[in-house]
Amino acid sequence: MNADRVSVATTGDYGTGISVNEYGSSARLGSGSTVSIDGRLSYGVYIDGLNGTSANAPAWFTAAGLHISTQGYWADGLNIQNNSIIDLGLGSSSSISTTGDNAAGIWSVGDCYMNLLFYYSSEMNNS
Numbered sequence: 001m002n003a004d005r006v007s008v009a010t011t012g013d014y015g016t017g018i019s020v021n022e023y024g025s026s027a028r029l030g031s032g033s034t035v036s037i038d039g040r041l042s043y044g045v046y047i048d049g050l051n052g053t054s055a056n057a058p059a060w061f062t063a064a065g066l067h068i069s070t071q072g073y074w075a076d077g078l079n080i081q082n083n084s085i086i087d088l089g090l091g092s093s094s095s096i097s098t099t100g101d102n103a104a105g106i107w108s109v110g111d112c113y114m115n116l117l118f119y120y121s122s123e124m125n126n127s
Contacts, residue, residue: 001027001028002027002030005033006034007033008034009037009038010036010038010039010042011038011039012039012042013039013040013041013042014039014040014042015039015042017043018035018044019043019047020045020048020059021047021048021051022049022050022052022056023049023052023058023059024057025049025060027061027062028061028063029062029066030064031063031065033063033065033067034066034068035066035067035068035069036068036070037068037070037071037072038071039071039072039075040072040074040100041073041075042072042074042075043076043079044069044075044076044077044078045061045068045078045079045086046079047059047060047061047080047081047084047086048081048083048084049081049082050081058083058084059083059084059085060086060087061084061085061086061087062086062087062088063087063088066094067094068096069097070096070097070098070103071103072100073100075099075100075103076104076106076107077103077104077106078096078105078106078107079107080106080107080108080109082109
């Protein structure tokens, strides 16, 4: 997938804004894209290279000036699994904002390359 200035919004539990799965899969967003997530156990961007043939290279996600906002219990901004790479570009001024208990801006077991990333996380008080 190749796109520029994409706007993605999901509402509801278990949602995913952008998902890149399997070896050899890729998504390339140009600049100025936004992902907004509102729901429990959701992801702004989820990427994995867990299945397929390693000869096809890892799953790959690139973007510049990407802005991710999540709200909800365990609503992660980026969830990066094995055999995957996220590249948010040089000088891209990307940002991740999370609000909710256990919501991680970046949860990674894969490789992640970033420059000029702004991150804000706020836990909600459930009492």
